[in-house]
Amino acid sequence: MREYIDGASAIVRGALDAGCTFFAGYPITPASGILMHMMRELPRAGGVAIQGEDEIASIGMCIGASLAGARSMTATSGPGISLYSENIGLAVMGEVPLVIVDVQRLGPATGGATTVGQGDVQFVRWGTSGGYPIIALAPTDAADAYRLTVRAFELADRFRCPVFVLTDKDVAMTPVTVDPDDLRAIPPGPRSVETHGDPYRYHPPGEIHPLHEFGRGAPVRFTGSTHDEQAFITKDRSTIRSLNTHLIAKIEDHLHEIELVDTDPDPGARTLIVSYGVVAGAARVATQAIRRTGRNCSSVVVRSLWPVPEAVLAKALVGVDRVVVAELNPGLYRREIERVAQHCDVVGVNRIDGHLIDPKDIMEAAW
Secondary structure: OOEEEOHHHHHHHHHHHOOOOEEEEOOOOOOHHHHHHHHHHOHHHOOEEEEOOOHHHHHHHHHHHHHOOOOEEEEEOHHHHHHHHHHHHHHHHHOOOEEEEEEEOEOOOOOEOOOOOOOOHHHHHHOOOOOOOOEEEOOOOHHHHHHHHHHHHHHHHHHOOEEEEEEEHHHHHOOEEEOHHHHOOOOOOOOOEOOOOOOOOOOOOOOOOOEOOOOOOOOOOOOOOOEOOOOOEOOOHHHHHHHHHHHHHHHHOOHHHHOOEEEEOOOOOOEEEEEOHHHHHHHHHHHHHHHHOOOOOEEEEEOEEEOOOHHHHHHHOOOOOEEEEEEOOOOOOHHHHHHHOOOOEEEEEEOOOOOOOOHHHHHHHHO
């Protein structure tokens, strides 16, 4: 028995199974399918789905809903992420658990609304002020989109931060057959909620305190400005340093909980193929084809793009002197691989014309 499903439907199912109770979004190709599915399915599950008047209002409603105790999600594409930027920063500063789906399309600007691309890789990491870390997961197909959406809600609650599901037009809009067992996950447990004590008590760097919902227990203050433990704006240097160190350390000190990398090592291989998202399929085909010629070749599929899984990548790079990074952009993630693989010859296989990468192109670059 197989099921016919596209990535948008899989993301919606993953969100529902993860306990999502609030969704707000604005129509934008190729993410509109998620909005349509959520508008239909979430009310049936007892949740609320809203088409906002624009992208800014939509993510704002999600932040408010999260602070009131909902598990919230929104979905958009590159131009919408531009409009989300300020509120993404607000979610980072206010430690708001929130899942943001970015269905990438070819840019820049309006670009190709119905054309595949992976041009938002650096955008979601650096698209808001301050440079503070976020978490971004990159599904390779519809079944993976389901699993990583569930995981995104878990991580958002665990680390109290926005988590991106960074997918693309072809994963979201292409129906494929999947094993129903691949669309089953263990739902996350109930959200840990603090209902007494100080509403904004910051723990030592690296620790994350429970969400304190509006309307439950002690009064809650919320601000996007630099603030003290009681959410009052402050200029005290030690308090500011403690707050900002906490925002960094709570993610960077827990990389082992976030990293998701599929490794396919080949003993003796001196070539490593790195891919993510929809390109992973072509990379896997290319890896197997190279091995059939009698040559050794290893492969890595990065499913957690941010933070960069440096430890796993470093282990995969042992004995390797050539790295091929395949992606549908000018080489955005290749920059991160070059940082980790400084002893290697790092080459890119890139397309920016709206077409998928052919496995033969990856094979040629791997020789």
